[in-house]
Amino acid sequence: MKNLFKTFWAYALMIGSVVPCVAQDIVKSPLALGEIAPYQMEVTYDKTSHLIFPTAIRYVDLGSDYLIASKAEEAENVLRIKASVREFEPETNFSVITNDGRFYNFNVCYNSCPQTLSYDLQSMQKAVDKTSGNDVLFEELGNNSPSLAGLILETIYKRDKHIIKHIGAKSFGIQFTLKGIYIHNGKYYFHTEIINYTNVPYQIDFINFKVVDKKLARRTVVQERPMIPLRTYKPLDEIAGKTVEQNVFLLNQFTISDDKVLQIEIFEKNGGRHQTLQVENSDLIRARLIKDMHLKI
Structure with missing residues (x-):
């Protein structure tokens, strides 16, 4: 009988030691599922x-x-x-x-x-x-996944569709065109293209997005509202002679009144072949919707 009691208490102690370990594993397992392997x-x-x-x-x-x-x-x-x-x-x-x-x-x-x-x-x-x-998740992108935003930028770039036909500028052998405006989850995607018809490389200094009055003669600094791109698909670099380059810019969603326009300006480094596009509110509100699941544009 004594041996029976000893066996019983041995099993009881063993079970008592196993249960906390099992419980501990249950607590740890949800976190383990999200482990990032180093x-x-x-x-x-x-x-x-x-x-x-x-x-x-x-x-x-x-x-x-x-x-x-x-x-x-x-x-x-x-x-x-x-x-x-x-x-x-x-x-x-x-x-x-x-x-x-x-x-x-x-x-x-x-x-x-x-x-x-x-x-x-x-x-x-x-x-x-x-x-x-x-x-x-980054603050400037809100609830938008950075990897999905990057994938949308890449998709627009690779599909290279010319949706907008009426917004462009051409001078000094440089043609600057807005090919499309897309929208997804509160963000705009502006698809642009630059063609260099000359043999002289076009070195890009910087690009501006800003909202200004339509009456440019009365424009002042106070009346300008800069719109800073959150992401750019490709670095702003050089457009070699006789070549075509495109890019995609990600901006926060916005609209403008009828007496204002969005100006997209591109400036040449150490040069004067600057180009300017004007986008009206009617163009913004016709932005093409991008569907999440299949990135249909």
Whole structure:
């Protein structure tokens, strides 16, 4: 009988120890489903490692003082990182958020001679669906997913439809055209095109979106309302001679009164071949709707 009681209490203690573990696993499991698996990498003191991300780097957080990191000059999507001391034992980490809303996490160990010093995360992302993965929401985009906004920019660019036929400007051998206006979830997408008919490259200095009075002669700074693009599909660069380039700009939704127009101005660097487009409210309210599921335009 004593042996029976001993066996009973042994089972009772075993069950009592298992139940809290099971309960703990149940509590942890929902969070585990959202785990972002870290990438493993090695750094050293005498050499610099470089990571090339698909889009511009927006945020970097280092897990300890064992690491130092910075963006490469004139390369918004390249991060350089190395050890700040000649050797460290514990593993550390760092995290990166890019402009397309992607969150990256890296676990880092010290190695005096790492096998790899350069990492191309652009190639890695091409292997996955661009609409999947973790997405960080940015204040300026509201509830819009950065990766979906990027996909819409890319879709408009690649489909290259010429919907608007009446908005364009041409002078000095440069033609600037607004090919389409699209709308999705409270955001405008402006599709533009530049044709350089000359042999002289057209170097773009900057582009302006602003709302002004129709009576331009009476225009003042107070009457101008700048509209800052939230995203641009391609960097503003150079249009080589005898070539055509297009771009897509993402802006917040807005409308204007009948006595005002939206001006889209593009300025040449160290030149005078500036171009200006005028968009009226009737053009804005006819913006083509983009459907979420199949990105139908």
